[in-house]
Amino acid sequence: MYCNYCGKVIQDDANVCAYCGVRIGASQARSRLVRPRSGRKIAGVCLGFAEYFDVDVTLVRVVWLIASCTTIIGFLSYPIAWIVMPEEPPVVAAPAPIAKTATNP
Ligand SMILES: [Zn+2]
Numbered sequence: 685m686y687c688n689y690c691g692k693v694i695q696d697d698a699n700v701c702a703y704c705g706v707r708i709g710a711s712q713a714r715s716r717l718v719r720p721r722s723g724r725k726i727a728g729v730c731l732g733f734a735e736y737f738d739v740d741v742t743l744v745r746v747v748w749l750i751a752s753c754t755t756i757i758g759f760l761s762y763p764i765a766w767i768v769m770p771e772e773p774p775v776v777a778a779p780a781p782i783a784k785t786a787t788n789p
Contacts, residue, residue, distance in 0.1 A: 718772045727766040 687694050687701040687708060700707050717736045719728035730748055734741035751758025 717769055719766075719769050720772045721774070727762075728771075729762055729765045729769060732769055732772075733765075 685694060685696050687704060689706045690701060690704040692703045694701050698708060717732055719732045720735060724731050730744040731741050734744040752762060
């Protein structure tokens, strides 16, 4: 498949473009509710929900903050979600094909 941003050919199962670093098809590929490692403010709970439901992360944070200030359930839901939600699996940086062959003895 092709990267939508730089137009280069990338792996079909790639989540991130190896050339420009843009996340590819995040809403389609991400089927599980996880806390992303990049772009998080506190624990990545709001970012995880935003990516899972494909909504703006700022909207999720504002709604969550209002809920936390107004209701005890909203206040408790963040640490509970922090504990319950698994962390995103570490992204293994795919080496460039040219560098791979060059280091081969
Ligand atoms: Zn790209």
